Amino acid sequence: MESATNEASRKRKKPDVGEKQEDHISNGTIMEEITEKEQSEAIIVGSEEMEFNVSHILKKIKRFTQLVSELLESEKSMFKELSNDFEERLIMIHKEQMEKWQEEIKELRLMDASNEEATALLSNARFLLQNPFSES
Template sequence: MELVMVGKGAGSLRKRMKPDVEEKEEDPGHNAIAEIVEKEETEANVGGSEEMELHITHILDKIESFTQLVSELLESGKTMFKELSDEFEERLIMIHKEQMEKWQNEIKEIRLLDASNEEVNATLHNARYLLQNPHVDS
């Protein structure tokens, strides 16, 4: 989210939120900040003493600092969640790969065992045939 400074009246500066392309207008934080800026602009149209203007400028500086802090926290939070999401995805893919390899190895072992059993079964079948038919020339 990019923050844009807009000049108003007697040189006082105001913050206005400018959403990035991927941000949506329905963002509750965006709407709350937009309402504050709108109220500021409405209140700025009322004239007042220099002391009041100084006090208002001080409050606007606090708003600007707080808005900047919130913006930075949002960005760091997005970055943190993105990194966590990437780590989660990589770990989940690694777990999947390990499990697939384990099952592939089980399949190979079962096939080897089956081939060995078939070989033993054929040998036993031949031995049974020879035992049942002793008169066959050897």
């Protein structure tokens, strides 16, 4: 019998907890409504000052946004100029290097031609020295 009474009281307690949660939720809603009313009253009381402060902040936002926009545009043009300068300089360096290597190739070919002439003269001289009497 006691167990039946305990079960009945447990069953009753569960709905009580649920009711408390509902009360808490409805109290929370009421508290939110009160807070909103207080805020709207505070806004009404300080509305001119608040509007002045808000407009001041909005002006700051506008100036800052303008500054950021100008900096971005400046950065774009600066990087474009730097990019163009870099490209021109890189092309000039490439051209200068190609000219140097072309000059080196030209010098190597001249040196090779000179070496071929010297080798031919030395070969003729060696032949003459090895066979001094063959031409007479």
